[in-house]
Every structure is written in structure tokens, then in C-alpha cells.
Amino acid sequence: MSQQVRAVVARAKGQPVEVVTINVPDPGPGEAVVKVQACGVCHTDLHYREGGINDDFPFLLGHEAAGVVEAVGPDVTAVAPGDFVILNWRAVCGDCRACDRGEPWYCFATHNATQKMTLEDGTELSPALGIGAFAEKTLVAAGQCTKVDPSARPAAVGLLGCGVMAGIGAAINTGAVTRGKSVAVIGCGGVGVAAIAGSALAGASPIIAVDIDPKKLEQAKRMGATHTVDSSGTDPVAAIQELTGGNGADVVIEAVGRPETWKQAFYARDLAGTVVLVGVPTPDMKVPDIPLIDVFGRGGSLKSSWYGDCLPSRDFPMLVDLYQQGRLDLDAFVTEEIGIDDIEAAFEKMHHGDVLRSVVLFS
Template structure:
């Protein structure tokens, strides 16, 4: 029988979010209903509200979540009711050319639940990143549920569902940071700080944090940055080169998603170095670079999709590192809030006061 729960929707472009009654259908084949315990407020949710992703309003926001599987549909064998799971937005298909080549983290046919959640009047909702977890319960594809140790706090575990995984994976998986490497991270929000934490995990010798906010730079040092650069007062390219014997960093991770910061990343890397774009641009942004410079500097220019993660591999590993005291996931949680506080959390995000606000049910 369909259930009615409370959830947060974005009704239209730049309109205030509001709490509405959401109808959750019973899970169909390959689907699961998850009782959400915690969900982080991610910048991508704000992008949805602003119309920066698409205009398929109304959106059911929230996607950085952990909870308990309540029920599953026909054919589901990987999870069962009672499992504690982190939700992911790239449920791999296992059949596309990337999966069949043994690269499922690049899956080209990731999927979501087939059925749609609705408002009481039958209006279909578009769940953010196929999840929609600013709700007491949500309907997802069973492959979006990744089992992890139930001893970990849901407020901490859920962050792996998006921003923290994106940043750590950008360093470890996409950038392939190695022991002794120099790394620069441009943009020290939640994703950038996670990239810093990932570079530290990988054994980078020098980690340079770049931002325009001294408060964020202080937090970056707590996450593992060895040096900081305020790009309001210093040229970040020259500063990074000065900190790397004039060469530039081995890996530069751009966690802002703007053409001007991408150019900084491009010129701040060493010859044959790597640039990783993990910041999410908006559709109208354009990038211009001299093609001769692209050729002459060599190396790799990469985009990081979800930290190029494989949730079934990476989520449990990172939870283990957290429980061993080697990765402080709790440091990313600035505050816990209620379902009705999300509009205020977006405002605090703009002000730079938080790494993550986390809705706790």
C-alpha cells in the first residue's frame, strides 16, 4: 500500500522550498523503499532549486543520505529489509560497454527507480539525482542502496552519498594521487575539503588549499592542507608554483566549476601533471584555452564523475577508515537540522558558514 510521508520540494525556479506530503508507492521490481535517517544539504540541491540542472519541476530534493531498507520489490537480492545503507546516485547496470570492460565506475547506463513519487494531487516529482531524500522515506532502485556497517552514525555515513565521496574520489580515483605527490585544491567547500582529505590518505607530501575565504582555509588545514593560498590577495598560479620549486603541482583539483578557476588549475600544474575537474559548471559556461598550451603542457585533463567511485567498493572502505580513526568524516558535519530548516541551510551555504548541514530524522 502506498505511504504518505513528509518531504521537501522545490516547486519552481528560485522559489522557496516547502514541506509537502509525498506519496511513496510500494517498491516494484528492482526497487526499494528506504526509511531515511539523515540527509546532507548539498550544493547540488541548491542547483536544482535554482534551475541549474534542468527545469523538470517540482523536485523532491535531497540525495546525500543514509537509512534503513524498509521493503524491497520483486527480484531484489542484494539488500533486504533492515539493512543499513548509504544511498548512491549511480546504480551501475552491469551490461553497458563500460561495465563489460571491467570499468563499472564509468557505467554509461546508471538507473533509478522506475516508478515516480508524487504529491497528493498526483503531480509527479523529480527526485534529486534519482534519490529525493529530504523525506521521511524515499523510493530508489535497489542498486542505489549500498550496505555499510550499521554502527556508524547515519549523519556521517550519508555524506559518502555525494560530496565527500566526490572529493575523496577526485583525489584517489581520478587524480590517482600518489605518495610524495604535490597536490593543489582550488575551492575549499565540502568537496574541496574532501579532496584534501583524500590527498592526505593517499600520502601526498604537499597539499595546497586555495580559496577566497580565510575561514575555509583554516578548515582546510584541519582536513590536511599543508599550505594555504588566499586567491583574493595572491595570484594562485604563482603561489602554487612558488610552493613547488617553480614547477606547479603534480595534481590540481578544481572544486569550484568555473572557467576562471579551471584556467588557474590548468596553469598551476606541473608539465605532464593532471587537472581534475570535480566542481560542477552551469550550462552556459564556456572555456577557452590556447590549443598549443594544451598540447605543450602534456599530462591529463580529467573530469571526475562522482569521484569515479564504485559505491559497493568505496563506501564500505571509507567507513572502515573512519572507524579506524584515519578519516574523520564527522569533521564535515557542521550542524544537524530539521526538515523545515533547509531554506536557512541554503542561506548559510551562501555565507560560507558551513561545510555540511545535515537533516536528521
């Protein structure tokens, strides 16, 4: 039998979201039903509402979540009812060519729940990133549930489900930031600030934060940036070079997802340095016009970071432990705690850069 719960749905492109009743089926083979405790409002949810991902409306929004497993389907052994979990959108298959070569963080066949959640009239919903956690309960693949310390604060650790993990992973996993490396981060929203926190955790220095918003630069300093550059009035490439002895940074992380800022990142890195693209571009954007001789002559690596190249089963428990030890301030990412009816207002605040994360709490 299915359950009926309240949830947030985007019915059409650009239209305000609605709080409606949806049907959540009992878990089938390989599936789990999770009672959601907290879910962050991520920019990806706004992308879904605006039709920037695809046009498979209606969408069940929400994906940065933590909660408690309520029920599991047949053959599920990795999690059990009562487990406190962070939801992830990389349920590793274990059988694809990436998994077979020992790189499951690149899994090319990640999967979601087989059954569909629906509106009351039976219309099938498309869950954001295969999760759909702006809901009192949600149905996911059991592999999307990662067990962590149950004493951790759901509003904080749930953010590892997307943006915070993407930023920390872009620095540590994709960019291979280590002690003594210099880092610049262009774009200091939630993902960019998380990249700064990850760089600080790894011992990088200097850590240079670049943005056009003074409020975001202040947030970046609180999370570990040693220097800030207001690129609304300063050439960020020249500023980064000046702060790194004229050389450029060893790792430059682009957390905006625009051609012009990616080009800045390209020229702001040192010879043989690394550029990491973690900002998500729109389908119409093109690689900027850069002479091929510059690509060859500067050497190094140009990388994209998928979900911070994370392996949830490895990275989530480790980062939660660091949070519990006071070494990773996940609480600093939670700007406000809101209810399920406040998501449209949270989108507006996010659009204006007023929050790192609004987090929906469920009773």
C-alpha cells in the same frame, strides 16, 4: 499501497522549498523503500531549486543520505529489510559498454526507481539525482542502496553519498594521487575539502589549499592541507609554483567549476601533471582561451571527475571502515544537525560559506 510521508519539495524555479506530504509507493521489481535517517544539504539541491539542472519541477530534493531499508520489491537480493545503507546515484547496470569493459565506475546506463513518488494530488515528483531523500522515506532502485557497517553514524557516513565521495574520489580515483605527489585544490567548499582529506589519506605532500575565504582555508588545514593560499590577494598560480620548487603541482583539483579557476588549475600544474575538474559548471560556461600549443607543450592529462569516479559497492564500505578506525574524519564535515523545516536557512548558510554541511536528521 502507498505510504504518506513528509518531504521537501521545490515547486518552481527560485521559489522557497516547501515541506509537504508525498505518496511513496510500495517497491516494485528492482526497487527498495528506505527509511531515511540523515541527509546532507548539498549545493546540488540548490542547483535543482534554481533550475540549474533542468526544469522538471516539482523536485523532491535531497540525495546525500543514509538510512535503513524498510521494504524491497520482487527479485531484489543485494539488500534486505533492516540493512543500513548509504544511498548512491550510480546504480550500476552491469550491461553497458563501460561495464562490459570492466569499468563500472563509468557506467553509462545507471538507473533509478521505475515508479514515481507523487504529491497528494497525484503530480509526479522528480527526485534529485534519482534519490529524493529530504523525506522520511524514499523509493529508489535497489542498486542505489550500498550496505555499510550499521554502527556508523548516519549523519557522517551519509555524506559519502555525494560531496565527500566526489572530493575524495577526485583525488584518489581520478587524479591518482599517491605518496610523494604534490596536490593543489582550488576551491575549499565541501567537495574541495574532501579532496584535501583524500589527498592526505593517500600520503600526498605538499597539499596546497586555495580559496578566497579565510574560514574555508582554516577548514582545509584541519582536514590535511599543509599550505594555504588566499587567492583574493595572491596569484594562486605563482603561489602554487613557489610552494612546489617552481614547478607546479603534480595534481591540481578544480572544485569551483568556473572557467577562470580552471585556467588557474591548468597553469598551476607541473609538466605532465594532471588537472581534475570536479566543480560543476553551469551550461553557459566555456573553456577559457588557452593557446593550443600550451595544451600540447605542457602534456599530462585534463580530466573530469564524475562522482569521484567511484564504485559505491567498493568505495563506500572501505571509507566507512576508515572512518570507524579514526583514519578519516567524516564527523568534521558535519557543521550542524537540523530538522526538515530548516533547509531554506541551510541553503543561505551554504551560500555564505558558513558551513561545510548541514545535515537533516529524521526521527
